[in-house]
Amino acid sequence: MRTFPIGGIHPHDNKEWSKDKAIEVLELPDEAKIAMIQHIGAPSTPVVQKGDKVLTGQLIGQAVGFVSANIHSPISGTVTAVDAYPNGQGQRRMMVVIKREGDEWVDTIDRTPEHKRECTLTPQEIVAKIKDAGIVGLGGAQFPTHVKLSIPDGQKAEVVIINGVECEPYLTSDYRTMLERTEMMLTGVEIVMRAVGVKRAVIGVENNKPDAIAHIREVIKRDNYVGIEVMPLKMRYPQGGEKQLIAAVTGRQVAPPPALPISVGAVVCNVSTAVAIYEAVQKNKPLIERVVTVTGKHLKTTHNYLARFGTPVSRLFELAGIPEGDVKLLNGGPMMGRAVVDITAPLIKGCSGLTVLSGKEAARGKELQCIKCGKCVEACPMGLEPYILSKLAKLQKWDMAEEHNTVDCIECGCCSYTCPSYLPLLDYIRIGKQTVMTNIRARAAANNNKK
Amino acid sequence: MNTLVFTVLTLSVLGVLLAVILYFVAQKFKVEEDPRIDEVEKMLPGANCGGCGFAGCRAMSEALVTRDNISSLFCPVAGGEVMKSIAGYLGKAAAEKSPMVATMRCGGTCEKRPKVNHYDGALSCAVVNTFYVGESACAFGCIGYGDCVHACKFGALHINEETGLVEVDPDKCTACGACVKACPKGLFELRKKWPKNRAIYVACRSKNRGSVVMKACKAGCIGCGKCAKVCPFGAITVDNYLAYIDPEKCKLCRKCVNECPTGAIHIVNMERLALEPKAAPAAPKTETVAEPKTAKTE
Numbered sequence: 001m002r003t004f005p006i007g008g009i010h011p012h013d014n015k016e017w018s019k020d021k022a023i024e025v026l027e028l029p030d031e032a033k034i035a036m037i038q039h040i041g042a043p044s045t046p047v048v049q050k051g052d053k054v055l056t057g058q059l060i061g062q063a064v065g066f067v068s069a070n071i072h073s074p075i076s077g078t079v080t081a082v083d084a085y086p087n088g089q090g091q092r093r094m095m096v097v098i099k100r101e102g103d104e105w106v107d108t109i110d111r112t113p114e115h116k117r118e119c120t121l122t123p124q125e126i127v128a129k130i131k132d133a134g135i136v137g138l139g140g141a142q143f144p145t146h147v148k149l150s151i152p153d154g155q156k157a158e159v160v161i162i163n164g165v166e167c168e169p170y171l172t173s174d175y176r177t178m179l180e181r182t183e184m185m186l187t188g189v190e191i192v193m194r195a196v197g198v199k200r201a202v203i204g205v206e207n208n209k210p211d212a213i214a215h216i217r218e219v220i221k222r223d224n225y226v227g228i229e230v231m232p233l234k235m236r237y238p239q240g241g242e243k244q245l246i247a248a249v250t251g252r253q254v255a256p257p258p259a260l261p262i263s264v265g266a267v268v269c270n271v272s273t274a275v276a277i278y279e280a281v282q283k284n285k286p287l288i289e290r291v292v293t294v295t296g297k298h299l300k301t302t303h304n305y306l307a308r309f310g311t312p313v314s315r316l317f318e319l320a321g322i323p324e325g326d327v328k329l330l331n332g333g334p335m336m337g338r339a340v341v342d343i344t345a346p347l348i349k350g351c352s353g354l355t356v357l358s359g360k361e362a363a364r365g366k367e368l369q370c371i372k373c374g375k376c377v378e379a380c381p382m383g384l385e386p387y388i389l390s391k392l393a394k395l396q397k398w399d400m401a402e403e404h405n406t407v408d409c410i411e412c413g414c415c416s417y418t419c420p421s422y423l424p425l426l427d428y429i430r431i432g433k434q435t436v437m438t439n440i441r442a443r444a445a446a447n448n449n450k451k
Numbered sequence: 452m453n454t455l456v457f458t459v460l461t462l463s464v465l466g467v468l469l470a471v472i473l474y475f476v477a478q479k480f481k482v483e484e485d486p487r488i489d490e491v492e493k494m495l496p497g498a499n500c501g502g503c504g505f506a507g508c509r510a511m512s513e514a515l516v517t518r519d520n521i522s523s524l525f526c527p528v529a530g531g532e533v534m535k536s537i538a539g540y541l542g543k544a545a546a547e548k549s550p551m552v553a554t555m556r557c558g559g560t561c562e563k564r565p566k567v568n569h570y571d572g573a574l575s576c577a578v579v580n581t582f583y584v585g586e587s588a589c590a591f592g593c594i595g596y597g598d599c600v601h602a603c604k605f606g607a608l609h610i611n612e613e614t615g616l617v618e619v620d621p622d623k624c625t626a627c628g629a630c631v632k633a634c635p636k637g638l639f640e641l642r643k644k645w646p647k648n649r650a651i652y653v654a655c656r657s658k659n660r661g662s663v664v665m666k667a668c669k670a671g672c673i674g675c676g677k678c679a680k681v682c683p684f685g686a687i688t689v690d691n692y693l694a695y696i697d698p699e700k701c702k703l704c705r706k707c708v709n710e711c712p713t714g715a716i717h718i719v720n721m722e723r724l725a726l727e728p729k730a731a732p733a734a735p736k737t738e739t740v741a742e743p744k745t746a747k748t749e
Contacts (some may be wrong), residue, residue, distance in 0.1 A: 089583035091590060092659070326569070341568045341583055364571045394575075424573035431577050 003234040004244040007381035018295040018302035032310025033346040036094040041067035057106040070134035072286035074308035077101040088345040110283040126195040133280030139270035142350035158265030160201040165240040168333030171353040173291040178212040188274030238412035296356030298323040314343035326359030365422030376415035386415035390425040393432030502627025528625040551626035552644040557593040558654030560614035564668035580635035588667035591657040602633035621648040643698040650719040658691040672715040678707035
């Protein structure tokens with residue numbers, strides 16, 4: 001069974017808490033706050049004003065530039081404010097607040113339940129539809145999908161890789177999507193294959209989800225999806241990282257940035273994104289909802305919700321029943337998730353799950369000295385030396401950090417996880433990475449000015 | 452015996468020969484350096500802090516000697532007197548700058564700006580800033596893990612355990628600006644240093660609306676603009692719901708301090724103005740807010 005070549009760790013997957021919970025449609029929120037930045041790239045510009053009536057699926061945020069994404073209203077009602085509100089990290093970001101009145105949809109959206117498989121659109125038309133629908137990578141990175149599917153001149157896609165790995169512990173939203181929305185996903189994959197002009201697609205699924213593997217294989221056989229295969233992968237974190245998944249499936253390594261996956265002929269896309277692509281292209285439905293896992297050992301109930309964006313995360317936590325005492329609320333899983341400090345914050349496109357850890361589970365160990373054991377070096381899936389990168393960032397030696405390729409870091413957190421001295425390695429590496437990236441960009445801008 | 456004489460002789464001859472060669476080589480490849488550079492370097496404090504913008508005191512003294520116009524060069528550590536004597540030695544016009552002092556502009560003590568979450572990561576303000584806004588609900592306030600304290604080479608900063616805020620010792624501060632660069636929230640400003648270390652400044656950087664500030668911190672500037680109205684010198688401007696006192700225009704009259712409803716304007720080493728009797732209805736309100744304020748300035 002395949003997996004990526006170097007590094008990686010084996011955390012307990014903790015999926016048992018929510019993996020048997022079928023997807024439930026969450027009630028609509030009475031008020032939704034929709035952030036104008038839910039993607040990588042330029043923030044969208046709000047195109048509605050206070051007092052405007054909006055319908056479900058109506059455009060409310062216009063993408064600015066190519067690397068940006070449209071944002072649509074997840075509910076119908078009246079816009080009550082366009083203002084800055086705190087996001088999950090407490091940072092104030094531009095948001096559109098909509099008060100719900102009923103649930104009226106834009107009439108071009110096909111809301112009939114039957115499955116529509118036939119697609120005769122040209123690749124350009126497909127990409128345009130995906131762009132209009134504001135689809136971003138739903139695995140967590142929130143990278144605009146139309147950018148990924150626009151193959152640059154001189155490069156050719158050879159294989160579409162669908163990311164059904166879900167290596168992050170606790171989360172089960174992709175798993176439930178693969179089980180319950182299989183046809184939508186597979187048609188989405190067919191559309192992606194058509195858009196980038198390839199005949200082969202591989203769905204990578206880790207072997208801790210045998211029923212998903214079996215189910216998808218069965219549907220492929222039953223409905224005759226040509227060129228799509230399921231590849232079981234050996235369980236290992238961070239297999240869901242784009243570069244790790246490409247290495248696991250194709251055995252090819254993507255060069256360091258600015259090289260993109262397309263340089264080795266791969267287009268990678270998450271299973272939930274494939275479903276969103278199906279809905280956008282076949283049903284004209286913009287991206288306004290997603291499957292979210294709400295999980296944790298100490299919760300009263302765990303859920304997999306189909307929730308509209310803009311729903312306050314406090315509502316999701318309420319329904320699950322937050323236990324007494326200190327808890328850590330995470331947007332995402334325990335490895336890459338970000339702590340939520342303001343629960344009035346809305347659900348955003350990149351949120352595949354909300355994990356609740358008890359204070360005891362979340363507590364970090366007392367920081368000790370680095371004993372140069374090399375465990376972090378062994379664990380790093382990018383072949384970096386985390387202890388050096390962390391030290392360099394701490395000492396603010398940005399030039400040396402750049403020489404040691406700190407920008408290659410994918411922030412998976414394997415180094416911090418594996419450190420026996422409980423050093424906050426990634427915390428410092430992240431600053432180093434950000435500063436070095438800023439320096440590189442500044443240098444490039446200065447060079448451009450000279451020319 | 453013979454061996455000894457032979458050894459000593461050979462080595463001596465070799466030594467003399469090499470010395471002669473080295474002498475001529477040194478003459479040939481001599482680097483001409485202005486002797487004044489050494490003199491100027493001696494006059495500079497030798498802190499090598501980089502506060503002047505150069506890599507160290509040597510680089511600064513080179514610049515002072517080689518440049519014709521040195522009015523833009525100033526060593527904040529040495530101060531005006533030393534710069535004047537250096538300029539006198541070099542026969543050039545000295546830069547004139549009044550002494551400055553670093554000022555930390557956040558008044559959100561533990562009491563006034565309660566913690567709303569618990570942070571467990573690396574103890575560095577820069578790291579906290581990459582994650583989220585910080586342990587309080589204010590996105591602009593002091594994080595309190597002391598990046599500035601580590602950056603200060605003169606020991607002028609320390610964290611007050613009681614308030615959780617960084618405090619500046621004006622006698623030790625040389626205004627080198629290291630803290631200004633180190634603070635991820637941009638709380639430090641180099642302000643004019645008044646005699647007897649007096650100071651007046653708005654201890655808040657929050658550009659949020661008043662209602663948002665009030666929820667997060669009881670000591671923040673809410674941008675009401677009362678101070679700007681009362682200032683007789685036009686030194687106070689309110690921009691983005693945040694008041695700012697221009698140190699060049701301010702004359703330390705302290706009228707604004709009594710006006711501030713949240714006590715965001717801090718005065719150091721000065722007494723508050725006595726409240727005017729005609730403001731009787733408003734007086735009790737101002738006074739209740741004022742109490743912890745005066746206690747702090749002492």
